[in-house]
Amino acid sequence: MTWLITGGAGYIGAHVVRAFAAAGIATVVLDDLSSGHRSFISDDQDFVEGTLLDVPLLDRVFSEYRFAGVVHIAGYKYAGESVKKPIHTYEQNVTATTNLLAAAERAGVARIVFSSSAAVYGTPDTDLVTEATATRPESPYGETKLIGEWLLRDQGRATGLRHTSLRYFNVVGSASPDLRDTSPHNLFPLVFAALAEGRVPRINGTDYPTPDGTCVRDYVHVADIAEAHVRAAERLTGDEDIEPVYNLGSGDGVSVRQIMDGVARVTGTPFDPEISPRRPGDPARIVASGELAARDLDWRMRHSLDEMIGSAWEASRSGA
Structure with a gap:
């Protein structure tokens, strides 16, 4: 049983690949390395460098391997930047997903x-x-x-595709020092880069309708997210009932200000954050219940906020 992992050389994807390996499930990684890293993939891991926009490449990959299913992680994942680059975002996230689903259908x-x-x-x-x-x-x-969720739903109705979509927001932490979040737009890498360079970390917006005026989010550990992908794949493979959508939420919100306080505490580097205007596309609060995922996917928060920050800080200093 082999699964195709698109975007498997990225921060989240590489954790998913390792979680599959720990579960004894073989994988093939497809990644164009636009934001992923070849170093995140072990030398003995089957790896194909390429884009989901390359239809002949997709057909070749599906013909060379016998896949039990696909975990589709590849995409352009920056909400704020997507406001500036809508066409690019739609191409990378919608056209690419359409191509992937079509290739999967052709390969059965x-x-x-x-x-x-x-x-x-x-x-x-x-x-x-x-x-x-x-x-x-x-x-x-x-x-x-x-x-993307609609495409899966409609393809399921038309062809019997078994599918589920995992909704989550701020993925943080690291399960290994050699796997770190290298996004130039995510909060933890921005904060750690500022500290490493002797600058003051920045908060984008303190005038939101939240208790301390900063955005409130679910912050979830990447290892917990990766495990949920494995459980979902196993449920699909076992032909068990599965919901079309699961929230991988903490049930509790953490504000950006609380994150900053936690970073100062865990790293031992006190600072007073710089305040900047809001970023476009950033909602004030998103906190999700994970009850449905807990029921079906053994989802739960296995790491504290300080553990998330500490593991991310260690990985950021590794230079991976």
């Missing part, structure tokens, strides 16, 4: 786990998001993730 591969996002909710009108909460994305990124 009928299982997929989709890496979606809590960005599909926009700014919810409820304190705790569930899978039944209305989807109102506020960025091209969120829109493309919701369209």
